[in-house]
Amino acid sequence: MKPGNGTDLRRITILGSTGSIGTNTLDVVAQLGGRDAFEIAALTGNGNVALLAEQARATGAKLAVTADDAQYDNLKAALAGTGIEVAAGRSGLIEAAERDAGWVMAAIVGTAGLAPTLAAAKRGADIALANKECLVSAGDLFVRAVAAGGGRLIPVDSEHSAIFQSLEDTQRHAVERIVLTASGGPFRTWSREQMAGVTADVARAHPNWSMGLKISIGSASMFNKALEMIEAKHLFGIEPDQIEVIVHPQSIIHSMVGYNDGSVIAQLGCPDMRTAIGYALTYPIRTKLNVDRLDFAKLARLDFEAPDEVRFPALRLARTAMQRGGLQGAVMNAAEEIAFQAFIASRIGFLDMAEIAEAVMERMTDIPPALSMDDVFAADGEARARAAEVIAGKEKAA
Ligand SMILES: NC(=O)c1ccc[n+]([C@@H]2O[C@H](COP(=O)([O-])OP(=O)(O)OC[C@H]3O[C@@H](n4cnc5c(N)ncnc54)[C@H](OP(=O)(O)O)[C@@H]3O)[C@@H](O)[C@H]2O)c1
Numbered sequence: 001m002k003p004g005n006g007t008d009l010r011r012i013t014i015l016g017s018t019g020s021i022g023t024n025t026l027d028v029v030a031q032l033g034g035r036d037a038f039e040i041a042a043l044t045g046n047g048n049v050a051l052l053a054e055q056a057r058a059t060g061a062k063l064a065v066t067a068d069d070a071q072y073d074n075l076k077a078a079l080a081g082t083g084i085e086v087a088a089g090r091s092g093l094i095e096a097a098e099r100d101a102g103w104v105m106a107a108i109v110g111t112a113g114l115a116p117t118l119a120a121a122k123r124g125a126d127i128a129l130a131n132k133e134c135l136v137s138a139g140d141l142f143v144r145a146v147a148a149g150g151g152r153l154i155p156v157d158s159e160h161s162a163i164f165q166s167l168e169d170t171q172r173h174a175v176e177r178i179v180l181t182a183s184g185g186p187f188r189t190w191s192r193e194q195m196a197g198v199t200a201d202v203a204r205a206h207p208n209w210s211m212g213l214k215i216s217i218g219s220a221s222m223f224n225k226a227l228e229m230i231e232a233k234h235l236f237g238i239e240p241d242q243i244e245v246i247v248h249p250q251s252i253i254h255s256m257v258g259y260n261d262g263s264v265i266a267q268l269g270c271p272d273m274r275t276a277i278g279y280a281l282t283y284p285i286r287t288k289l290n291v292d293r294l295d296f297a298k299l300a301r302l303d304f305e306a307p308d309e310v311r312f313p314a315l316r317l318a319r320t321a322m323q324r325g326g327l328q329g330a331v332m333n334a335a336e337e338i339a340f341q342a343f344i345a346s347r348i349g350f351l352d353m354a355e356i357a358e359a360v361m362e363r364m365t366d367i368p369p370a371l372s373m374d375d376v377f378a379a380d381g382e383a384r385a386r387a388a389e390v391i392a393g394k395e396k397a398a
Helices: 020-031 049-059 069-078 089-098 111-122 133-149 158-166 169-174 192-196 213-221 223-236 273-282 314-324 328-344 352-363 373-397
Strands: 010-015 038-045 063-066 085-088 103-106 126-129 153-155 175-182 243-247 253-259 264-268
Touching: 010 020, 010 089, 010 111, 020 038, 020 049, 020 103, 020 273, 038 049, 038 089, 049 063, 049 069, 063 069, 063 089, 069 085, 085 089, 089 111, 103 111, 103 273, 111 126, 111 133, 111 328, 111 373, 126 133, 126 273, 133 223, 133 328, 133 373, 153 158, 153 223, 153 273, 158 175, 158 223, 158 253, 158 264, 158 273, 169 175, 175 223, 213 223, 213 328, 223 243, 223 314, 223 328, 223 352, 314 328, 314 352, 328 352, 328 373, 352 373
Parallel strands: 010 038, 010 103, 038 063, 063 085, 103 126, 126 153, 175 243
Antiparallel strands: 175 253, 253 264
């Protein structure tokens, strides 16, 4: 039997196929039968055109899209004679999302993933959601767009996949809390003074997970956990005060659900995104994957610590954003994307990222709630501009 849906070839699209989640998704696809089981409607990337072309050739993808217009000719040349269609830019991404695939992996990094993911959701595709920014920025509007399209929203973030797997559908009324685990990142035990001078190369070295640059730096600052708190609120429809974060340095428990009878149900596994990706691809069926198995005797212990919101203020910002509601998630996320770019360009320090996000959130407390996606994009754009101003001001003052 073909994985997931019986005997037909499954047609899928991977938005962001050249990234960490994208390449892991292609590995899972290969493990589950490759071209005998799946037809790839479209693959998309940005700057890494050589890898995108290699992936498209290897999988026989129908369409390959680079988000970067300037790379169109390179991609076209790399795929010459293959019969694989080529497109570029924003419109190319939307075209990829609109191709007739029943399952779409949303693995573009940042808010750049929102418009194409939304296009796939609107036409009713099942969305395997790695791009948490869709939910952080567009929140309930995004959830409603998926529901209106008729597809399913299946989380891929390991924490949210764990919660999804631990949530008993008939017992939603009994859920008291969800507990998001966090590794604590490379600076778990560092003081703010120590963190102040770190470079992006130091900050990206995650102790347990191998991931893309943005999420690795976000794990070090715990901004990624802040985004995940907001993601959880929208995905599972729970109140902010039902969301707990616990630091768990081994990254073995991926997250937990606490019920009103005192039970806590957790999902455990080695830190390998292919488990969550495979679950999203074959849901509700589990399929054998070639990933490491937990060896509990070797593991011996699991540790937990309360998070420190003074050293890692991003968690506090997420609570503020959820309390304020409306477009504060979009504002926080956009400001942080700009601050992240400035940090990796060595224009600002590591601790400045949260400071800039907070400064922009404080300047944009009065924006009205979003009635449409245009409102989301407008708030996103304004927050980016304001973050750039704050950064320029900092540079001038230095
Ligand atoms: N990595 C993980 O383990 C992990 C775990 C949970 C959730 N996530 C989430 O999954 C998403 C992807 O993360 P990642 O770690 O896989 O990121 P990544 O390795 O940086 O890959 C990002 C992908 O997006 C493409 N891309 C970059 N900028 C783009 C733009 N402006 N427009 C369109 N495409 C663009 C990249 O293309 P090029 O490579 O060709 O430039 C690449 O295909 C993020 O939202 C992240 O938070 C990741």
